[in-house]
Amino acid sequence: MFGVIEGTGFETIESEFNECFIGHVRVERLWTGARWSEGPAWFPAGRYLVWSDIPNNRLMRWDETDGSVSVFRHPSNNANGNTVDQQGRLVSCEHLTRRVTRTEHDGSVTVIAEKFQGKRLNSPNDVVVKSDGSVWFTDPSYGIMMDYEGDRAESEIGACHVYRVDPISGTVEAVATDFLKPNGLAFSPDETELYIADTGITHDPDGPAHIRRFTLSPDGKSLSGGALFAECSRGVFDGFRFDRDGRLWSSAADGVHCLDRTGNLIGKISIPEMVGNLCFGGPKRNRLFIAGTTSLYSVFLNVNGA
Ligand code: MG
Numbered sequence: 336m337f338g339v340i341e342g343t344g345f346e347t348i349e350s351e352f353n354e355c356f357i358g359h360v361r362v363e364r365l366w367t368g369a370r371w372s373e374g375p376a377w378f379p380a381g382r383y384l385v386w387s388d389i390p391n392n393r394l395m396r397w398d399e400t401d402g403s404v405s406v407f408r409h410p411s412n413n414a415n416g417n418t419v420d421q422q423g424r425l426v427s428c429e430h431l432t433r434r435v436t437r438t439e440h441d442g443s444v445t446v447i448a449e450k451f452q453g454k455r456l457n458s459p460n461d462v463v464v465k466s467d468g469s470v471w472f473t474d475p476s477y478g479i480m481m482d483y484e485g486d487r488a489e490s491e492i493g494a495c496h497v498y499r500v501d502p503i504s505g506t507v508e509a510v511a512t513d514f515l516k517p518n519g520l521a522f523s524p525d526e527t528e529l530y531i532a533d534t535g536i537t538h539d540p541d542g543p544a545h546i547r548r549f550t551l552s553p554d555g556k557s558l559s560g561g562a563l564f565a566e567c568s569r570g571v572f573d574g575f576r577f578d579r580d581g582r583l584w585s586s587a588a589d590g591v592h593c594l595d596r597t598g599n600l601i602g603k604i605s606i607p608e609m610v611g612n613l614c615f616g617g618p619k620r621n622r623l624f625i626a627g628t629t630s631l632y633s634v635f636l637n638v639n640g641a
Pocket of ligand 1: 415416519611612
C-alpha cells in the first residue's frame, strides 16, 4: 500500500507546481475492485470517504481509521457524483432513478430534485452545495444512453442543462442551457464563480472537452459569462475541485491535471487508470482522493482543499 505504484508520479509543467507536492511522497492505491469509481466525498466527522462504483450499483466507504473498505449502500441507484453539504449530509446524483437525493442524519433519503418543468431529469451526474444551502447539479444524458450505468430511456427534457435547487422553495431552475454534456462543477473558493465541465466529446468527435467559467449574480442565484477556461489535453475534465489558493485539480485520462487561476496546466499527477473524479479530505484537507476506474487512490499534497 505504501510502496511505489507503477505508473504514478508528479509531472511539473510550470515551476509553480513544485510547491504543490512533497518530493518523496508517493501515490497510494487504497483499494481496487470497482468497475467504475466516481464521486468521492469526504466526511470529516466520521473520518471516512464515500464514493460510487456506478455499474456495480453501489456506494463504497473507505475508513481512515483502519483503512478498511466496505459497501456503504447497495443498491445505490447507480449513484454517480456525491458531495457533503454544510450540515455534513451526503448529497448524491442517481442515474437509475434520475434524481438528486440527500441522506439525512437518521439515514432516511430525501429527494431534492427529480423533475424540471414537470419532465423527468436525464441522469444527474455531479453536484455541489453552496454555502447558502442551494444545490447545483449537472444533468447530462449518460445514464439514460445505455443500460450499463442506469436504464436506457429517451430524454424527456430533450437537452442537458445545469440546475439550481433553491434551499427555501425547493424549486429546480435551469441556470445554464447551452451545454452538450455538462459534467463536473465547482465553485471558486470565494463562491463568486462557478466552473462547469462539458464532456460532449465523448459522443461527438467535434464536441467540447473543456471547462467554462461563470460569474454568479449578486444574489447568488443565476449565472453570467461562461467563457472557455481550459481545454483538456488528455481525455476530458470529468470531476474537479479547487484548493484554497484557487488552483483547479481535475480528473483526466492520464491522471490528475492541476490548472492555475488562468486555466494554464501547471502539472500532473500520473495515475495508471483513467480518473473520473477526485476530492480533498483528511483532517487537514491536504490529502487528495482520486477515483480512478477500478481503484481508489490517494496522495498527500502541500496544498489544502477549499
Ligand atoms: Mg462526472
